[in-house]
Amino acid sequence: MNKLLYLAAATSAFVAAALAATKCTTASAPCSREGYCNSGPSFCMWGLCNVQNSYNSTSCWNAEGCSSQTVTFDSSADAIAINSYTGNPNTNPYVSIFEPNNAVVENGNLVLQMTYDASQKKGFGATVDSSHTIQYGTVTARIKTASIAKGVVSAFIIRNDQLGDEIDFEWVGKEPTQVETNFFYHDELVYTNSVYYPVGGDSSADYHDYTIVWDPDYVTWMIDNKAIRTLKREDTYDSSAKVYKFPAAEGRIGFSIWDGGNSGAKGTEDWAGTPTPWTSNTVYKMYVDSVTVKCTGTDIAPSDSSAGASSSASTDNPDNDNSDSSDSNNDNSNASGSSSDNDTSDTSATSIGASADNTSTGSKTDTGASSGSETDTETSTNTAAGNSSNGGSGSSSTGDSDGESSSTAISSPGKCHVVAVTQVVPV
Numbered sequence: 053m054n055k056l057l058y059l060a061a062a063t064s065a066f067v068a069a070a071l072a073a074t075k076c077t078t079a080s081a082p083c084s085r086e087g088y089c090n091s092g093p094s095f096c097m098w099g100l101c102n103v104q105n106s107y108n109s110t111s112c113w114n115a116e117g118c119s120s121q122t123v124t125f126d127s128s129a130d131a132i133a134i135n136s137y138t139g140n141p142n143t144n145p146y147v148s149i150f151e152p153n154n155a156v157v158e159n160g161n162l163v164l165q166m167t168y169d170a171s172q173k174k175g176f177g178a179t180v181d182s183s184h185t186i187q188y189g190t191v192t193a194r195i196k197t198a199s200i201a202k203g204v205v206s207a208f209i210i211r212n213d214q215l216g217d218e219i220d221f222e223w224v225g226k227e228p229t230q231v232e233t234n235f236f237y238h239d240e241l242v243y244t245n246s247v248y249y250p251v252g253g254d255s256s257a258d259y260h261d262y263t264i265v266w267d268p269d270y271v272t273w274m275i276d277n278k279a280i281r282t283l284k285r286e287d288t289y290d291s292s293a294k295v296y297k298f299p300a301a302e303g304r305i306g307f308s309i310w311d312g313g314n315s316g317a318k319g320t321e322d323w324a325g326t327p328t329p330w331t332s333n334t335v336y337k338m339y340v341d342s343v344t345v346k347c348t349g350t351d352i353a354p355s356d357s358s359a360g361a362s363s364s365a366s367t368d369n370p371d372n373d374n375s376d377s378s379d380s381n382n383d384n385s386n387a388s389g390s391s392s393d394n395d396t397s398d399t400s401a402t403s404i405g406a407s408a409d410n411t412s413t414g415s416k417t418d419t420g421a422s423s424g425s426e427t428d429t430e431t432s433t434n435t436a437a438g439n440s441s442n443g444g445s446g447s448s449s450t451g452d453s454d455g456e457s458s459s460t461a462i463s464s465p466g467k468c469h470v471v472a473v474t475q476v477v478p479v
């Protein structure tokens with residue numbers, strides 16, 4: 053439910069200079085993603101960027117770290133297109149990583165849209181990732197899904213793109229009253245990891261709170277504050293491999309909508325329902341009303357930046373400090389966690405020192421370094437822009453194989469990714 057597919061955005065000058073390479077050898081295109089090299093957030097953001105294959109050890113941006121906060125999508129800055137992102141997670145807590153961007157902030161919601169791409173004969177969706185990272189904590193997203201027609205897939209996940217650890221809520225259009233809970237360790241497909249539960253109504257008719265409680269020892273999925281499933285780490289032990297196959301790697305929170313019904317892969321189509329009904333002006337929409345993150349451990353204090361107008365500290369924050377005076381030292385130097393300010397009136401957005409680029413906690417492991425995952429090796433074999441097979445290990449049949457040869461869609465059950473590449477030069 054998570055494999056990467058690839059997108060070639062024919063019009064994106066932003067990426068026109070991307071070069072296919074196993075290893076990036078020029079300082080001007082230092083960041084490696086899916087076998088291509090370029091600069092900019094699409095290629096350099098932590099998690100998207102492959103450290104090993106990048107120009108040098110500092111080419112990829114560092115992980116931003118976790119921030120306990122609620123984002124309510126009242127400001128357009130709360131989610132922006134990746135090619136507008138300058139690397140300040142406090143200003144832009146969510147980033148739409150598809151090109152062209154099909155996500156908007158509207159009426160207090162993050163709205164992920166899917167429209168029809170006639171050239172591909174299928175929907176073109178959206179994927180929005182948190183610009184902060186998380187490694188354990190609780191994430192609640194208030195969501196109204198796009199399950200109004202078969203084939204339409206909505207997803208809320210936490211994922212490490214390089215390692216393939218992932219925790220999922222997914223909704224398939226053919227089952228509007230159900231939600232699928234799932235998890236992955238290193239992108240390994242284990243069919244029994246997936247369990248469906250009733251939402252308690254039509255997930256596309258009403259908002260519900262979907263919560264992932266992610267602890268080093270367990271994951272609990274909740275709907276409207278009621279636990280529906282707990283996965284214990286101890287129950288994921290693989291005795292032959294001698295490893296706990298439990299999602300543990302730092303990742304990003306992600307939301308996506310994509311067309312499973314016209315994916316061209318039978319397993320995916322059976323899983324999502326098929327065909328997805330389209331007219332030329334159909335728009336499917338997934339609504340995210342708010343996202344609340346409570347970090348475990350190191351917590352970068354959310355800043356009161358411009359986006360802070362809609363990003364307040366989480367409610368259980370002991371330091372609910374509304375005094376303006378104490379807010380002037382609003383920087384990221386205090387990573388001790390509990391000191392998040394709750395002051396949306398602060399206008400000192402520009403004082404957020406280090407945040408113009410990568411605000412690292414310094415305590416995070418850059419899991420990207422360990423990748424070498426199949427998604428990378430695979431794309432390096434692409435011979436044409438966007439002609440990718442599915443992201444690597446996904447030769448599986450159920451809901452996971454995409455086998456796309458399209459030049460546009462990157463979508464995967466659970467995750468959509470863009471590596472917008474034009475004029476690529478094969479290795």
Ligand SMILES: *[C@@H]1O[C@H](CO)[C@@H](O)[C@H](O)[C@H]1NC(C)=O
Binds near residue numbers: 108
């Ligand atoms: C990586 O390359 C950049 C650009 O040339 C350079 O500024 C930086 O010092 C290099 N870092 C390392 C660790 O070599």
Ligand SMILES: *[C@@H]1O[C@H](CO)[C@@H](O)[C@H](O)[C@H]1NC(C)=O
Binds near residue numbers: 365372394395
């Ligand atoms: C932040 O302060 C406002 C105003 O005092 C208060 O209404 C709100 O509950 C506080 N939020 C949190 C998360 O403490």
Ligand SMILES: *[C@@H]1O[C@H](CO)[C@@H](O)[C@H](O)[C@H]1NC(C)=O
Binds near residue numbers: 388
């Ligand atoms: C960081 O925040 C904690 C908790 O509010 C506080 O005790 C500590 O003094 C702060 N440290 C710095 C460097 O501001």
Ligand SMILES: *[C@@H]1O[C@H](CO)[C@@H](O)[C@H](O)[C@H]1NC(C)=O
Binds near residue numbers: 114
């Ligand atoms: C990213 O963070 C590293 C380590 O903190 C720092 O050395 C580097 O200069 C930062 N990069 C940018 C672009 O700010």
Ligand SMILES: *[C@@H]1O[C@H](CO)[C@@H](O)[C@H](O)[C@H]1NC(C)=O
Binds near residue numbers: 436439440457458
């Ligand atoms: C993708 O590559 C395969 C193998 O080279 C080729 O047969 C197919 O036509 C290509 N598809 C596209 C859309 O370019």
